[in-house]
Amino acid sequence: MRKTYINGVGCVSAQNTFDTFFLENAELNHSKTVLPLIIPVYKDFISPVAIRRMAKGVKNGIVASSLAMKESNTTTFDAIITGTGMGCIDDSDKFLKAILDNNEEFLTPTSFIQSTHNTVGAQIALGLQCKSYNFTYVNGSVSFESALLDAKLKIDENQASSILIGGIDEINDYTVSLFKLAGFIKEEIESPNDLLNSTTTGVIYSEGATFFVLDDKKQDSTYAEILDVEINNYLEIEEVEEKIVSFLKSNGLKCDDIDAIILGYNGDVETDSYYKLLSKNTFKSIPQVYYKHLSGEYYTASAFGLWVASKIMKSQEIPEILKVNSIERKEFKTMLLYNQYKGIDHSFTLISRC
Amino acid sequence: MNKGVAITGMGIISAIGNTVEENYISLLNNKTAISIIENILTIHSDVIKVGEIKKTNKELSDLLQLPDDNNFSRTAMLGVFAAKQAIHNAGITSINEYKTGLISATSVGGMDVTERYYYDYLNNEETVKYISCHDGGDVAHKIANELGLKGMVTTISTACSSAANAIMLGARLINLGKLDRVVVGGTDALAKFTINGFKTLMILSDGYNMPFDNDRKGLNLGEAAAFLVLESDEIVNRENKKVLARVSGFGNANDAFHQTASSENGDGAFLAMQKAFQVANLKPEQIDYINVHGTATPNNDLSEGRALARIFGEENMPEFSSTKPFTGHTLAAAAAIEAVYSVLAIQNNVVFPNLNFKTKMEEFNLSPQTTLKNKNIDHVLSNSFGFGGNCSTLIFSKNK
Numbered sequence: 001m002r003k004t005y006i007n008g009v010g011c012v013s014a015q016n017t018f019d020t021f022f023l024e025n026a027e028l029n030h031s032k033t034v035l036p037l038i039i040p041v042y043k044d045f046i047s048p049v050a051i052r053r054m055a056k057g058v059k060n061g062i063v064a065s066s067l068a069m070k071e072s073n074t075t076t077f078d079a080i081i082t083g084t085g086m087g088c089i090d091d092s093d094k095f096l097k098a099i100l101d102n103n104e105e106f107l108t109p110t111s112f113i114q115s116t117h118n119t120v121g122a123q124i125a126l127g128l129q130c131k132s133y134n135f136t137y138v139n140g141s142v143s144f145e146s147a148l149l150d151a152k153l154k155i156d157e158n159q160a161s162s163i164l165i166g167g168i169d170e171i172n173d174y175t176v177s178l179f180k181l182a183g184f185i186k187e188e189i190e191s192p193n194d195l196l197n198s199t200t201t202g203v204i205y206s207e208g209a210t211f212f213v214l215d216d217k218k219q220d221s222t223y224a225e226i227l228d229v230e231i232n233n234y235l236e237i238e239e240v241e242e243k244i245v246s247f248l249k250s251n252g253l254k255c256d257d258i259d260a261i262i263l264g265y266n267g268d269v270e271t272d273s274y275y276k277l278l279s280k281n282t283f284k285s286i287p288q289v290y291y292k293h294l295s296g297e298y299y300t301a302s303a304f305g306l307w308v309a310s311k312i313m314k315s316q317e318i319p320e321i322l323k324v325n326s327i328e329r330k331e332f333k334t335m336l337l338y339n340q341y342k343g344i345d346h347s348f349t350l351i352s353r354c
Numbered sequence: 355m356n357k358g359v360a361i362t363g364m365g366i367i368s369a370i371g372n373t374v375e376e377n378y379i380s381l382l383n384n385k386t387a388i389s390i391i392e393n394i395l396t397i398h399s400d401v402i403k404v405g406e407i408k409k410t411n412k413e414l415s416d417l418l419q420l421p422d423d424n425n426f427s428r429t430a431m432l433g434v435f436a437a438k439q440a441i442h443n444a445g446i447t448s449i450n451e452y453k454t455g456l457i458s459a460t461s462v463g464g465m466d467v468t469e470r471y472y473y474d475y476l477n478n479e480e481t482v483k484y485i486s487c488h489d490g491g492d493v494a495h496k497i498a499n500e501l502g503l504k505g506m507v508t509t510i511s512t513a514c515s516s517a518a519n520a521i522m523l524g525a526r527l528i529n530l531g532k533l534d535r536v537v538v539g540g541t542d543a544l545a546k547f548t549i550n551g552f553k554t555l556m557i558l559s560d561g562y563n564m565p566f567d568n569d570r571k572g573l574n575l576g577e578a579a580a581f582l583v584l585e586s587d588e589i590v591n592r593e594n595k596k597v598l599a600r601v602s603g604f605g606n607a608n609d610a611f612h613q614t615a616s617s618e619n620g621d622g623a624f625l626a627m628q629k630a631f632q633v634a635n636l637k638p639e640q641i642d643y644i645n646v647h648g649t650a651t652p653n654n655d656l657s658e659g660r661a662l663a664r665i666f667g668e669e670n671m672p673e674f675s676s677t678k679p680f681t682g683h684t685l686a687a688a689a690a691i692e693a694v695y696s697v698l699a700i701q702n703n704v705v706f707p708n709l710n711f712k713t714k715m716e717e718f719n720l721s722p723q724t725t726l727k728n729k730n731i732d733h734v735l736s737n738s739f740g741f742g743g744n745c746s747t748l749i750f751s752k753n754k
Contacts, residue, residue, distance in 0.1 A: 107554045113614050234504055
């Protein structure tokens, strides 16, 4: 089997993740239930005309992908694969509002054109003049992992050597108000603000774009190797451990072989129990990492999780702010990521040091 | 040639029928279903015609025996309807007996409910249950739940090529042994959102769509869902299953030209077809019928025609037709319903007509097949292209 390496990463998020090494400037937000983005200087990456035309998600996608390409020193790809849960929701809402507010009259096509879910992947391809394979996945919190899985298949099939993948989601005020109404986003920050010990339902929300350059060849910039990815639509809490064990087994590994587990804790008291069971039992004696207190939850927040895992692998260190427990490891060789949202769309991602 | 992945079941609901059989009968009898829109209130109802499924949401929900307090979008209901048929057609009674996945496709997901309740959400508590229905994944989850499927479920959204890409991914997952069985296809319901979107792009016809005609004026939108069951040869052999046809080739490429328009020479389409031939290990002269994308917009048919001429040569084109005059352009579902039609063409050795064609396009010497034609069909090529330069080609072959 050919190998799949992460050779470059780029991330735009609620933390400063684009001109720092890791999360050395990370700050916990104690006032907002929707974490604002740290906005990059777009004009360093995109022409002024395009900046005005493009929605936030597209711009962030272009910045994050540019950063990943710069790190890996690659601009030609055999595939560009993206994932997005909500797609270009801002342009979609703009067009829908115009339809509803003006009774289907006086419409212009711009926001409709930009509202298509594959806009980010298409715009990147257009910019690079990349005519190769171009897919976009939209399946809740496995949107990004679907892209990752597809990329790994492409390399396994010998159909690609270099692939750009990313997870992008954006949020706007109206969607936030609907998500609050439906109880998806917490009404207010709990006091004390401790995501791991939340007592309320709903999550802290945000948005972001995270890209990775994957390649079948290792180079100086390589972060880690992607060993395997698995997605499942629905699992009972009690089924997760068994699924993880068989996932690891199919990769010739046991739970003891895992040096750290990256968990998708998001502060929803009901569904965080999926993670808690693992934290307290199977993986209680290994370092555990969480990250959504910094990134917020969104359908492709797990791409931020893989960004965190990549950085830990490269630095061989877990920053204090990410630690669920106080267990230490001298070396991080194999790490497992587990994510789900609302009890559905479960993903396991296995990476190793190289 | 590459043996391809076995198709063992199909299900469909479109404007021309609620079953595979009904769709086939309509195709044989030139029974189109482009009509005046009834289920959506739009100011454009006098000037546009659509391929609408003449069932209300209530009728669909009753047919599916959904509980009264369900929160299914029309997109999800159409998808469940077609997917259940496909499972039944494949003779599957225990869905999780083998490692089974679902790869769905949709363009705007639950937009039909979002646009209906967008402002009501804030003051009508009963509508709040629909807030979670907007994203594409909700549709796939509802289909999986209704099928009782537990496993790999995902959704592709690359505009009008989405379902072709779902079929492609499914075939790859079977080829690689990642899944034993996979339900693949797409679903899209008509929505004010897409009607107005295409209207502002000025690519909606005010009459009946005329693919590959010099005087074509644009497309008719439609709604549909179709799903196919793909199974590994191991299952096929073990259970002695009937194979309807095989997915033997597939290719995806990006035109990298414009967000919504195709390049003049159809580079993306050319590359997608070229890749599909490589995967299938077939030559263009082995294709017996092409189900073209043929939306009847000035841009698509010119670009697709140029790409076809580059691959096949104007003088050597096999019979080709667009079936969109029957169904309308059903966006993310289009490639799935056309996959069903491609399989029907193979099973029945018949080329379906390209209706409404009168005058050859002046740019090239290509005339679609305009009447029903019986001939032996071993291989069908089906094209689907979408916004964002997304170009996909599938090749279906007779099971030998």
